[in-house]
Amino acid sequence: MCAQTSGPDGGAAPGPYDRVWPGRLPFPLAGLHLWTDPEGEPCRTDHGTEPCAVASTTPSQDAADVPGDSTPQHPHSTRELIAAVPGGFGLCVDAGAAGGGRHLTRAQVDGVRGAGPPLGTEVHRDVTSAPEHLDAMLDDVELAALVAGAEDVDAAWLRLPAGPAGLLVDVRGRDREHPPPTAALDAALAAVRSHAPQERVRVVGNVWLTERTHDASASGDRGCQWAIVVCVLVVAVVVAAVQNDWF
Structure with missing residues (x-):
């Protein structure tokens, strides 16, 4: 397999077995004012x-439906706008407009x-x-990948602690x-493009996400089991000490 370098979040950097669909939001974010x-x-x-954070297409408090002491900010880019939205928040745009404006979850x-x-x-x-x-x-992604020579396809929604999220499609070989x-991978990405989902999608090869997650969970379970054993031993020692008047 190809050697992989470290990515910014502790994972392997994108390589030959990596394809990305950038997503397609229901409305553009460029030019919005964040209040x-x-x-x-x-x-x-x-x-x-x-x-939700509050934004508007114009610097109008009425359009944004915000208090009178609010101030409109004008981010220079979509990335700057999104970075200013607190983690765990959606985004409401023109909440004061007829029909309640628009919303991103x-x-x-x-x-x-x-x-x-x-x-x-x-x-x-x-x-x-x-x-x-x-x-x-x-379903279409899996069929396309299998026809093109993959052995299996797995998919999951991933979210990192800092916020970035997206759909991961893991196209697998024999092992x-x-x-x-x-x-x-090309066939899988072509199938994604044909559906043009709003969500960002990364198509990768042989990440074996399910097994990685299982291994991490098993490691955590073993840690919990050891903690329980230690607690039981401590309680046993304390009980024995009390019964035998060791203190």
Whole structure:
């Protein structure tokens, strides 16, 4: 297999077995104003149960539906705008407009944080099932990859502690020592492009995400088991000490 270098989040840097779909947000973020309170913190509103930062297409407090002492900031780029949105927040745009404006969920905001979606090899990452609305796309991705020579395909939603998130598609070869043909990754990415999802997608080869996650969980379980054993021994010693009047 190809040698891999270290990425910025402790994972392997992108290499020959790496393809990215950049995502397609439901509306552009360029040129938006982000509103802050007198302390310089992003103004907050709630969309259902989700906290959101507040933005608007014009520097109008009425359009943003913010208090009178709020100040509009004008980020120079989409990345700068997203970086200013607190972790765990969505983004509400033109909340004072007719119909309530537009909204990005926390997952959508996290999906455009950073330079790209997670690599899948980071040490600290949150791994959950792929969103259900992407099931049809993933069926096509798996079929395309298998036809092009892959042995199996796995997929999961990854989120890093600093916020960046995205869908990881792991195209596998026969085993860890035999990666899939690069044509299988190309076919998988072509299938993703044909669906053009809003979410960012990284197509990788032989990351074996499921096994990595299982190994990490097993290591954590072993740590918990040892902690329980130590606690039981300590309690036993204390009980014996009391019964035998050692103190």
